[in-house]
Amino acid sequence: MNDLVLGLMDRLRAGDVRALGRAVSLVEGGSDLTPELLAACFPLTGRALRIGITGPPGAGKSTLVDRLARHFRDVGKTVGVVAVDPSSPFTGGAILGDRIRFQGFADDSCFYARSMATRGALGGLARATADVASVVEASGKDLILIETVGVGQDEVDIVRLADMSLVVLVPGMGDDVQSLKAGVLEIADVFVINKSDRDGAERLESELITMQSLGHGLALRWVSPVVRTVGSTGMGTAELVLAITDFENWLGVEGRLESRRVTQWRERILDMVQGELLREIRRVGLGDVELGELALQVAGGLVNPYVAVPGLVSKLRG
């Protein structure tokens, strides 16, 4: 193993927060050391519970995540937070934001938070997030909270790589639940109605309950509970923790957690394979210059891409 990776892993395992930050930056930045670093982290993962939290902008996810993190720290669990904004073009700035947001956790070496805002991350943001979460877990965290901003396909893809998904909604979101993207509702293991002191909480709750009773005929399936919270006051945090624990217990039997993770790994492996293949083909014959030249010929109608691309791929096969 590379000496830098070795040294970093030693410090990371010893609880050195700066080593963890360095390792995450390497992975996020797509350093050449990334594969080795991730390979070294892998044996240290698999024991933490990963909770994904998503919902529309303005639903108060950050406040809720802070409440949850505080609770779990108070009961003695080590906690990592990975916050992702797929639409934001900024990276560096996010880290300053973290310092302000998580001030209450300063000097707590059993807590670590990191924002990722890497639009166009090489090989997919969902995979990059899962990789960063692995590094954070490898540093010895019991619980990883993965928070995303937004309700698009990207966010669904990210949250689907967690063991459990919380979908945070607020009363009076324009129309009603129908207007939410189907994918977001499907992934919810627990629904949270935050800012539930506002008008419309009751209506939203009954819509969510009706929706679930319509959608599924299987009696043995998990019926996602609806928890009302007010992030700003802490109201409902205890109930939310209870719902999380209930689901964790449900997951814990009949191989449910394992089966969820196998499904996730199927997707991650395919994603990794694709990324690796792309890196390879970029290296052996489709570098920036070749790609630019080919694009120019295709745009000019001189080369038919549907003929050229299969040709390129067979060339890779040797």
Next chain:
Amino acid sequence: MNDLVLGLMDRLRAGDVRALGRAVSLVEGGSDLTPELLAACFPLTGRALRIGITGPPGAGKSTLVDRLARHFRDVGKTVGVVAVDPSSPFTGGAILGDRIRFQGFADDSCFYARSMATRGALGGLARATADVASVVEASGKDLILIETVGVGQDEVDIVRLADMSLVVLVPGMGDDVQSLKAGVLEIADVFVINKSDRDGAERLESELITMQSLGHGLALRWVSPVVRTVGSTGMGTAELVLAITDFENWLGVEGRLESRRVTQWRERILDMVQGELLREIRRVGLGDVELGELALQVAGGLVNPYVAVPGLVSKLRG
């Protein structure tokens, strides 16, 4: 060339609408004939102007697209519409919706509309949309309108494959322009404020103008105009057509259109290569059974995926 593809292409070129529908279905469904079909369509493309239209749900994009389609048909242009909803899990149903929506164009063989709603389309929805648009163009359309629902990364990716992007907004959208995802505003060549008879149109317009004056120092750059429309009455359609023509003229000089298309083809080629590589590796050693087995071992901690995946890829290389 395959006989079916040959026959289909003959009928498609002759203006047979049913052949076009069939060809689109084959491409959308990922038929084995897709590569051959797309290769046959490619030489017939490159002359149409492709206009992407995006914006939040409820902004009235469909009505606006119908108005534009009607206008361009009235001035003698042939028109194709491809409407995409990345979040919708439905496919078949969308076609019935088209029949109702485009009733005014019945029996007009110079008009064709198609909805795509293929979440999880193999190899990316943006590429699938661009492919379908190519087939529609190959049937002899002067103008392709590509309409998406939503404002996430998927929609941005789709619209970026057009020659020109219209971003449709409405007054009083919750907060203000700041809350819109950055990516959506960046791609706008023309801003449309639809439903502009509502309160707040003026404020939205000045926000869009201010935003642009802040963002860019380049005097020679295209400054995206803001056009006010009311889709339901047709108000502003003429001004919108004028803005589209202005931008088309701007694109037409100094190789701007060509350079845009070269950039797009760079992305599409990389995307195609990735898709092709994935198909190949699935065929030669990572079929469903092998993948399931590998995922099981990884989830159980028995195999380190960061070691196994590079191994798999070198195996592909022979």
